[in-house]
Amino acid sequence: MTIEQTLSSLVIKAVKALYDIDAAPQQVQLQKTRPEFEGNLTVVVFPFVKAARKAPAQVAAELGQWLQDNGQIISKFNAVQGFLNLSISDRFWLEQLRDMAANEHYGDSTEPRGLMMVEYSSPNTNKPLHLGHVRNNLLGYSIAQIQEANGWQVVKTNIVNDRGIHICKSMLAWLKFGNGETPESSGKKGDHLIGDYYVRFDKEYKAQVAELVAGGMDEEQAKKEAPLIKEAQAMLLQWEQGDAEVRALWEKMNSWVYAGFDETYRHMGVAFDKIYYESNTYLEGKKEVERGLAEGKFYRRADNSVWADLTENGLDEKLLLRSDGTSVYMTQDIGTAKLRFQDYPIDKMVYVVGNEQEYHFKVLSILLDRLGFPFGKELVHFSYGMVELPNGKMKSREGTVVDADDLMAAMIQDAREISKDKVNTLPDVTPAEAEEIARKVGLGALKYFILKVDPRKNMLFNPAESIDFNGNTGPFIQYTYARIRSVLRKAGTLDNLTIDHLTISLNEKELGLIQRLCDFPAVVKQAGDEFSPAVICNYAYALACDFNSFYHDYSILNEPDADKRALRIALSAEVARVIARAMALLGIEVPERM
């Protein structure tokens, strides 16, 4: 039972006893007491003043007196207008600290909630990952961790868009201009190599179009008639027909890309439990559409294309199969969903996909439902905002993308240089440890920078300004952790970490820290309910701030009173543990020293 629950039920008893009011739990408004007032928690009494027929300040005072007389945990109170500020006894807080320290999984929900599949990343295999994917990957991974902490069994999944005209373009450009270049021969990462040929295709294609237009052709027509695009389309057809040569080339080039992606994922610290490939799922989707057609749920037009009529759902009509019988985006997502639900007993399906695809998922949900999949209606599109640059959206063809590998490398380099500049550089640090610290800190700065923003909102990234390492940042929180660990290493030989004496009187900072620690389980729950790693970020930052303030004002190891010293050590250890856990929920590692 949390302090809020305890107090809430006490207040309900109080208003019944004092004013004969039958209050619902939602009517009891509890909030943290603002720092300018004395107390830990505040009851807002306005909801009761009307029924009590007394002035707000009087209701607050009477309520406070009752609570103090009848609830053992309240040590004192004060009433300011309609706000009743309650001070909770030190003993209560000390018991809370003792209990959480004894709980190995503090913060986690104990209630099992079924199986949740989280799809994220979902790259195309024709170019390397960029900043948009970084936000996607970090959000997806973090959401998976957070939902696990909330009791879900989570399967992390990735759907790789490994077929289609885009990959044919890269293949074609490589055949024409590549001279057999490989990742080994060029020293390039496979995904970057393929991305370069995708860009090369576009360049050559544009030149062809320009030439046709110069020759007098209409631009729209030129785009269709350019020899390169015709060749790419022919190649896609060959691929669909299973042409051995095209398939072999496709497999070779995709394998280069996968090797590159694997490296990026590993570096980023994200992983998947099960990967699906569009080349395996799109046929399944076609079958489902055919079935729906046979069952009269869809209809075929004169040109042979297949459509779903969604007008009764307030939407338009949606294409499901082209007139040439090939599948579209929607088709393969239907197939992928079907395979997934065959493979796992999924209770909740979550798609981590940008908000530009809200319409797509609205339609997908309706279609799956219409096809008789019970999970369709319940699917969650975790729709996150775009990462924008100062001059607008990233455009791969305009060269304004921020590459994921480059960005991570740059962050780690910044971290290296900042460590070097520190006056208090660790004297005995080995080069290997220094490098490990730089990696954790650089990636920590990047991840926190992205995750601290409300996922639903668009966010701005300015490549010209470096990401901070001071203030409300990942490194600030990592630093707080490293600081505590340093103290604890020294304390290890001085004291044992037990709280035997629950009679210690707490100072303001100690009490505030314990109260903050007590919030953690509710924060984890809120982050899960709202699908928001940002909630965890805000909490971790507030906790680190509280600790640094405490650390500045009070000595831990030089405290002469042995009981107080033991308490401070135990409290610090608990703060470190919760920081580490919160950061783990964000996919951020914490260094023992920095």
Next chain:
RNA sequence: GGUCUGGUAGCUCAGCUGGAUAGAGCAACAGCCUUCUAAGCUGUGGGUCUCGGGUUCGAAUCCCGACCGGAUCACCA
């Protein structure tokens, strides 16, 4: 045009299921290391919460309208 979404300090963002004098960080300025890690701590300045109505004891928060921005409405994925 329809639908969705956003507008809070110079900049990046919290706060939004209504509660006390709207908060952080960055940037600027002023202090604090012989003492547990100064990636830290303390202080100063900085606001018409886009605008206008409404609801109420109370509105950045809820409702309506206006203005401005973004997304989306493909035989692209």
